[in-house]
Amino acid sequence: MLIDALFPRRCPVCGDIVMPKGDLICPPCIPRLSFVKGPVCRKCGKEIAFDTQEYCADCARQKRSFEYGAALLNYNETASHSMAAVKYKNKREYLDYYAQEIVRRYGPLLRSMKAEALIPTPIHPKRLKSRGFNQAEILAVKLGRALPLPVCADVLLRSRNTEPQKELRASERLRNLEKAFCVREERRLPGSAILIDDIYTTGATIEACARVLKRAGVKRVYFFAVCIGQGV
Ligand SMILES: [Zn+2]
Ligand SMILES: [Zn+2]
Known part of the structure; x- marks a missing residue:
């Protein structure tokens, strides 16, 4: 194809x-990515050391409003570098590979959630304007096309940019983060949804989004992220 000759495909790694x-x-770049493998936390899908454990430390400590979720990759240095290129160097095409792998490895899991729609975690309108796109939305559209599932990109909004507040306790931080999201009341909400994000670390963002959606009437909320981990 002409388009391939003009814009040859670049490797996400x-x-x-x-x-x-x-x-x-x-x-040869595939092994530099660390694909999540079992045993995993039954709530967030993060790798855990022993299969005698049910949950990771974060999920054991905190109540989760989402049903459960999963991720494709452990957030190692390679994944961190690749995700940063998507966001800050406009390498949106990298998401084609991740979407393909997600559908190949997790298509059955995602379909078994029997969700009505995919909802990308929103970014603040100011950030959207400066970056030009929301990487979670681009990923959701690719996944939605393949699964297939509708994407509701305009029901959940990020109304405030919150700074990390280290001096606050986790529960207070979460309450603050919750205030950063809202639903557009005039939009019809799906009965169940899968939140789509690029990176899941402590789960605070997904939890805040899940709470806001559930309060607005969404019965079941799941999530899927490209990367999961404590950050690098
Ligand atoms: Zn490569
Ligand atoms: Zn967990």
């Missing part, structure tokens, strides 16, 4: 032109 043509990642 090394950034070089992908060979063989038609692939979405260079085969």
Whole structure:
């Protein structure tokens, strides 16, 4: 295709032109990504040390408003670098590879949630304006097309940008974060939804979104993230 000749596909890991043509990642770069494997936390899908544990430390300590969720990758340095390129260097095409892998590995899980829609975690309108796109929404659209499931990108809004407040306790931080999100009342809400995000760390953002959606009448909320981990 002409488009491939003009804009050859770049690898989400090394950034070089992908060979063989038609692939979405260079085969030798695949092992630099750390795919999540069991045992995982039954709530958030984060890897845990022993399968005798049910939950990770965060999920054991905090009540979760979402049903459960999962992620494709452990948030290692390679994943962090790749996600940063998507956001800050406009490498949106990298999400094609991640969406393809998510559907290939987690399509059955995502379908078994029997959700009515995908909802990308929103970014603040100011950030949307400066970045030009919301990476979670782009991913949700790709996933929605493949699963297939409708994407509701305009029901959940980020109304405030919150700064991390280290001096506050986790529960207070979460209450504050909750105030950063709201639903557009005039939009019809799905009965159940899967939140889509690029990175899940402590789960505070997903939890805040889930609370706001549930309070507005969404019965079941799940999530799927590209990366999961404590951050690097
Ligand atoms: Zn590569
Ligand atoms: Zn967990």
